[in-house]
Amino acid sequence: MKRLKTLTAALLMGVATVVMQPAFAALPDAGGSESGMPTLAPLVQKVSPAVVNVSTRGTIETEQNPLMQDPFFRRFFGDQMPQQQREVRALGSGVIVNADKGYILTNNHVIANADEITVGTTDDRQFKAKVIGADPETDIAVIQIDADNLTQVKMGDSSTLRTGDYVVALGNPFGLEHTVTSGIVSGLGRSLSGQIRDTRIQDFIQTDASINPGNSGGALVNLKGELVGINTAILSRSGGNIGIGFAVPINLASQVMDQLIKYGEVHRGVLGVRVQDVTPDIAEAMGLDDRHGALISQVSPDSAAEKAGLKAGDVVTEVDGKPIGDAAELAKVIGLREVGEQVKLTVVRDGETQTIKAKVGKRPDEATQATVEGGPLEGIQVGELDERSKLYGQVEGVLVTGVSRDAPAAGTLQPGDVITSVNRQPVTSVAEFNRAASGKDKLLLHVRRGNAALFVVLR
Numbered sequence: 001m002k003r004l005k006t007l008t009a010a011l012l013m014g015v016a017t018v019v020m021q022p023a024f025a026a027l028p029d030a031g032g033s034e035s036g037m038p039t040l041a042p043l044v045q046k047v048s049p050a051v052v053n054v055s056t057r058g059t060i061e062t063e064q065n066p067l068m069q070d071p072f073f074r075r076f077f078g079d080q081m082p083q084q085q086r087e088v089r090a091l092g093s094g095v096i097v098n099a100d101k102g103y104i105l106t107n108n109h110v111i112a113n114a115d116e117i118t119v120g121t122t123d124d125r126q127f128k129a130k131v132i133g134a135d136p137e138t139d140i141a142v143i144q145i146d147a148d149n150l151t152q153v154k155m156g157d158s159s160t161l162r163t164g165d166y167v168v169a170l171g172n173p174f175g176l177e178h179t180v181t182s183g184i185v186s187g188l189g190r191s192l193s194g195q196i197r198d199t200r201i202q203d204f205i206q207t208d209a210s211i212n213p214g215n216s217g218g219a220l221v222n223l224k225g226e227l228v229g230i231n232t233a234i235l236s237r238s239g240g241n242i243g244i245g246f247a248v249p250i251n252l253a254s255q256v257m258d259q260l261i262k263y264g265e266v267h268r269g270v271l272g273v274r275v276q277d278v279t280p281d282i283a284e285a286m287g288l289d290d291r292h293g294a295l296i297s298q299v300s301p302d303s304a305a306e307k308a309g310l311k312a313g314d315v316v317t318e319v320d321g322k323p324i325g326d327a328a329e330l331a332k333v334i335g336l337r338e339v340g341e342q343v344k345l346t347v348v349r350d351g352e353t354q355t356i357k358a359k360v361g362k363r364p365d366e367a368t369q370a371t372v373e374g375g376p377l378e379g380i381q382v383g384e385l386d387e388r389s390k391l392y393g394q395v396e397g398v399l400v401t402g403v404s405r406d407a408p409a410a411g412t413l414q415p416g417d418v419i420t421s422v423n424r425q426p427v428t429s430v431a432e433f434n435r436a437a438s439g440k441d442k443l444l445l446h447v448r449r450g451n452a453a454l455f456v457v458l459r
Helices: 041-050 070-079 250-263 281-286 302-307 327-333 428-435
Strands: 001-003 007-011 015-019 053-063 084-098 101-105 115-121 125-137 138-144 166-172 181-192 202-206 219-221 227-236 245-249 273-277 294-299 315-319 342-349 354-358 369-371 380-384 400-404 418-422 441-451 452-458
Touching: 041 053, 041 084, 041 166, 053 101, 053 166, 084 115, 084 166, 084 227, 101 250, 125 250, 138 250, 166 202, 166 227, 202 227, 227 250, 245 250, 273 327, 294 302, 294 327, 302 315, 302 354, 315 327, 380 428
Parallel strands: 015 084, 015 181
Antiparallel strands: 001 007, 007 227, 015 166, 053 084, 053 115, 084 101, 101 138, 115 125, 125 138, 166 181, 166 219, 181 202, 202 245, 219 227, 227 245, 273 294, 294 315, 315 342, 342 354, 369 380, 380 400, 400 418, 418 441, 441 452
16 A cells, blocks of 8 residues: 555555445345335345355565675675565455356456466355466456356446445455445546556556455446446545545456457557547637547657647547547547547547548557666666557656566656656667666666656665
8 A cells, every 4th residue: 555645545455345335325226125115225135146255375476684685795606696486365356258158257456466266156165266367457356166056247337327326345355254334426537646656557547445455356337237347445534434445446347357258368559659638728729618638749750649640730620530638538438449449530630520530540559668777777678658658648757667676766757657768868769778877886867647747866
């Protein structure tokens, strides 16, 4: 968990839970009871069998003894120091989405680093599970069990959710199996930028349904018993629930799930443009009616955008008829499309609205990636700044795409950081970054992390 201001974003590692809020009198009738009182019991009875317990066991490498970083010790032991390992166990939840094939939807952070995954069902059966695929950028994973007589949840449509709609959360918080809580949708399209590591594509449902550690991967359903979200995180001072929980919308999770089942990974697309938000001044200068959309400031040569005829100065307002609010939303929408898929873009150019069809391109290949060897940045992988980052189009720099556990900068840099300068020298590409950092034994980096900016010294 990482403290930001006074709140902490906590990933909800724990056990499957069903959520009910004490605001009983305000709940609508979700199924009659013998007493004639409103009750959620029929809904819970229908959905609970599809919510499972996910327990994992794995090993992680721990940091070396700080003494081993001393030159005196390294003189005798060299750089090949043995890493200490320790066993870790975690509890989470999952939702059966395909009973015939045994597919279970959960969070990536629930099964990350797992050597063994065990799934427990509501009828007290246990099964070993295998990972079909995982996507850290959305914190979604698909696992599979070989079992008969499973119950799957009915899939809903998260795009129909409205702020104020009632929802029910099911999971196993703090190991309390089959717990149910209820609440309302408190907000839509939420982002926890910089507060959840690795999860860069964020479009969370916010709810006040009580969610606690152990709910990760659990179900958020509407009053029809349809799955509308996967419970993922909370904001909390203590790590416990304070009525601010977040779930990945099922429409987003389903898109990721389909690719994980098909490919084992997500093949994200790009248009090959640099975009920025439409500010009030830009809207006025360009004669735009409102500030919605993403302004294209640069089109990469030989990119999908160039081939489609997109130009700098175009404002993308819709993708396949769905409104685009800002640059980050365009990056998210295109990033979830498969490479080669055709999209219909609504574009404002010189005050005129037109439609442009484009085929989604693939992300830059490994030639635009670099893993630094030697020096203070050893073990750091960087790539060109593109649609993967919410800062794309807002700043120039290189994107940190990976940090090895034993890297000198581990704990200082993290995936998703954007390095904008090295020793006060601006960098706008991987090549410039390599030239600026090469041969230096001390580096002053300027880093953008979400909405924050900081200087970092590496030795």
